[in-house]
Amino acid sequence: MPKSKNKVISDPTGRYERKYKIGQGAFKTVYLAMDQESGTQVAWNQISLKGVGQKQLQKIFSEINILKQLHHKNIIRIHYNWQGETTSTHKTPKPYMGFITDLMSAGTLTDYFKRFSNIKLKIVKSICKQILEGLRYLHSHDPPIIHRDLKCDNIFMDGVLGRIKIGDLGLSIAMENNKLYAKSVLGTPEFMAPELYEEKYTEKVDIYAFGMCMIEMITGKYPYNECTNPAQIYKKVIKGEMPTALKAIADTPIGKFISVCLDHNSDSRPSAQQLLDSDFMAVKDEDSKVEFEFEKPEDNDEDNDSDDYEDTAEVEVAIDGDQFNDEHNTVVITEKRGQVTLAKQNTDNADNN
Secondary structure (H helix, E strand, O other): OOEEEOOEEEOOOOOEEEEEEEEEOOOEEEEEEEEOOOOOEEEEEEEEOOOOOHHHHHHHHHHHHHHOOOOOOOEOOEEEEEEEEOOOOOOOOOEEEEEEEOOOOOOEHHHHHHHOOEEEHHHHHHHHHHHHHHHHHHHOOOOOEEOOOOOHHHEEEEOOOOEEEEOOHHHOEEOEOOEEEOOEEEEOHHHOOHHHHOOEEOOHHHHHHHHHHHHHHHHOOOOOOOOOOHHHHHHHHHHOOOOHHHHOOOOOHHHHHHHHHOOOOHHHOOOHHHHHOOOOOOOOHHHHOOEEEOOOOOOOOHHHHOOOOOOOEEEEEEOOOOOOOOOOOEEEEEEEOOEEEEEEEOHHHHHHO
């Protein structure tokens, strides 16, 4: 349990001292912290473990231990982790997992695009190169490490060095026997590859998500922003329908590059290394002259101040044919703060309950 005295909160070792909150999402709260040994600022990440069983807890910490071994210039490093309880005189202590990571001063790529209304192709290529180098590193492990929730909100920038780092690897998992089988899937629907819904996938889901990140970089809009709920996104993804935003640039070199990343057939999608070696990624003199202009996205942070994460919405989507298997022909999409959990449901049983 973190030590608390005179409102000073530190990790169990006493090395990291928590300061004030700098960010909050659906599942995680981030605080500024000070490394008392090096004198540098770091990020104190805190994830609620309320309702998490012992078996799940062991899996989480096993995964964190894998991530702590990652050392790459384009991956946010996890320096230390622990399990603790929140301390408050007015509230019941709640279990949480804490971990210390690098502090990225310029925020996320989403923050970056909110500050600018145009971006040069040269910068786009520089950002893409760094993301792909981070993915190449993750996927080169044996077994490969899949991020599973890559998006501009999870890609961070160091404002001083201009370095890009992939973060929020909380959904990452190492594949077993080159394939991953899951009972449910958690992710952000706009960036989820079709095979994620089929619950059998490889590291190529990260390449698909990378393509969707590029759409946001080029257009300034979330992929599938024409949809109003996860069910609509799900239907388009399963049918192989591309986001409306991509159609406007589909015939351009960058549009064709993105389309390759979004190939509906995961086996046909290139690897991170193949994308890095592609002609498009080669830096050209004219790159500094090509600009992409887009409207700044509306800044809507009203949900970030709430401490209530219990609100969810569910929709059921009928699946034609044997999308999963003969028993299951309905997928329940549970939306929670912009992310979805997919769970197969036996319709016969559902009707009887």
